[in-house]
Structures are given as C-alpha cells and as structure tokens.
Amino acid sequence: MRTMIRFATQADAFKMTRYIKKILGETPYMISEAGEYRPSIEDEEYWIKQTYQDGGMILLAFAGRSLIGMLSVNRHKRNRRSHVCSFGISVKNSFQGHGIGKELMRRMIEWCKAEQGLEKITLEVFSNNDKAIRLYEALGFKEEGRMCREIRYADGEYADMITMALFIHNDEST
Ligand SMILES: CC(C)(COP(=O)(O)OP(=O)(O)OC[C@H]1O[C@@H](n2cnc3c(N)ncnc32)[C@H](O)[C@@H]1OP(=O)(O)O)[C@@H](O)C(=O)NCCC(=O)NCCS
Numbered sequence: 001m002r003t004m005i006r007f008a009t010q011a012d013a014f015k016m017t018r019y020i021k022k023i024l025g026e027t028p029y030m031i032s033e034a035g036e037y038r039p040s041i042e043d044e045e046y047w048i049k050q051t052y053q054d055g056g057m058i059l060l061a062f063a064g065r066s067l068i069g070m071l072s073v074n075r076h077k078r079n080r081r082s083h084v085c086s087f088g089i090s091v092k093n094s095f096q097g098h099g100i101g102k103e104l105m106r107r108m109i110e111w112c113k114a115e116q117g118l119e120k121i122t123l124e125v126f127s128n129n130d131k132a133i134r135l136y137e138a139l140g141f142k143e144e145g146r147m148c149r150e151i152r153y154a155d156g157e158y159a160d161m162i163t164m165a166l167f168i169h170n171d172e173s174t
Contacts (some may be wrong), residue, residue: 003068005102005107008058012067013044016060019067029129029154030081030090055115056085059107061100068095071104075118083119085112089132095129097099105139120122120167126151127160141166 008016017039024034039047051058053157054077061069069091075077076084091100123141125132141164150161 002063003098003103004062005059005103007070008048008060008070010045012050012060013041013048015067016048016070017041017044019070019092020090023070023092026093027090029126029132030088041154055057055082057111059104061091061104063095063122069100069104071108073108073121075115083117084122085115085118085120086122086124089124101135102134102139105135109139109166109168119169120165122163122165125162125164131158133162133164136164139166 020037021034024030024032024037048058051072051074055075056073058070065105069089071089073085073087076082076086084127084132089101089104091104106164109121112121121141122144123136125136127133127146143162144165145163147163149158151159153159
C-alpha cells in the first residue's frame, strides 16, 4: 500500500493519541512508558497547536486511513538557541523497514532547510537503538555527546543517551 505523508492538524488529535499509545507499548526506545501517556484529546489538540505556534511542525504518515508514522519538530524559543530544533520519530512496528522513517526524515530536513534562521537539527537516541542510529547516520547526523546510564529499564538494564546533530547548511550528505 502507498504511504501518504502530510502535516498534522488539530483534527488528527484523536488518531494521534491512539497511535502514540500503541507505539509506546511496542517499543523500548521511547522516553515514556505506555502507562505514562494519558493525554485527553484536548491536551493533544493543544500540543499540536502549540508545536506550530512555537515554530515547529508535525508530519504524519498514513497507509490508507491508518496512521503508521509520525515525526515532530520542536524549535527552541530563546533567541540565542532559536537556530536549533529537535525532533522525535516513530513508525509502527509492522511498517518498519520499508523506508517510511527515512522518507519522514528527508521531508523534515527539507522543511528545516526552508525555515528562516534554522541551522541545526538535534536528536536524542538510546545507545541500544541500533536501527535508529543507523538511520540518523545515513542522513548525515553525527554524535555530539553521550549521557551515561541515562535510561534505566524496569528490569535493571541501563542504556546511554546519545545526542546527535545535523548542520543543515554545510552538510552535503542529505
Ligand atoms: C527508527 C525508526 C523510526 C526507523 O523507521 P523505519 O521506517 O523502520 O526506517 P526505514 O525503513 O526508513 O529504514 C531507514 C534506515 O534505518 C536502518 N534500518 C532499517 N531497518 C533496519 C534493521 N532491521 N537493522 C538495521 N538498520 C535498519 C537502515 O539504515 C535503513 O536505511 P536503508 O534501508 O537505506 O539501509 C523505526 O524503527 C521506529 O519507529 N522505531 C521505534 C521508535 C524509535 O526507536 N524511534 C526513534 C527514537 S530516537
């Protein structure tokens, strides 16, 4: 099935909350556990509106009418950091490995390049998330730092948090 990618609107709030709950239950690589995510539809609508108001955006990927992937960008608000944004990305388990994550990222990088004054895209990724790290490296992101044992799982295992970045106007790899 063909994938369609578009910007999220507040009308997507219900679908997005259901999607995020599902993703958090599927993956060990997000900050929140599924039980920690309990927004109302109004909370989600507010978050969508605020993300755009603050200079960010949200991309959604659909297979037919099903929401299967999401990428959100947040731009820093303070003047001295307003050339920097960060993003989070996810694709439903059953749709992973088909290029949807890469396509969401390509669209995001194009969007960032067109945004006035934006110079740097940053992200945080768990050190055990090889798939995501490979995707980010393939698009030119480079490791900038590592917070040791920043993540502790319920079974007592730890992961480091790696910070990565892409400078969008002097990197030819995208
Ligand atoms: C990370 C994630 C968004 C990637 O999305 P995806 O749609 O599966 O990725 P793609 O199919 O576009 O693959 C992109 C690249 O990822 C890497 N990749 C994909 N599947 C992989 C696998 N099984 N093993 C290793 N690398 C893999 C490859 O570099 C691939 O590029 P290539 O196909 O040109 O070789 C997705 O796995 C996901 O949502 N994971 C759970 C949530 C998460 O970890 N989010 C990121 C938190 S920082």
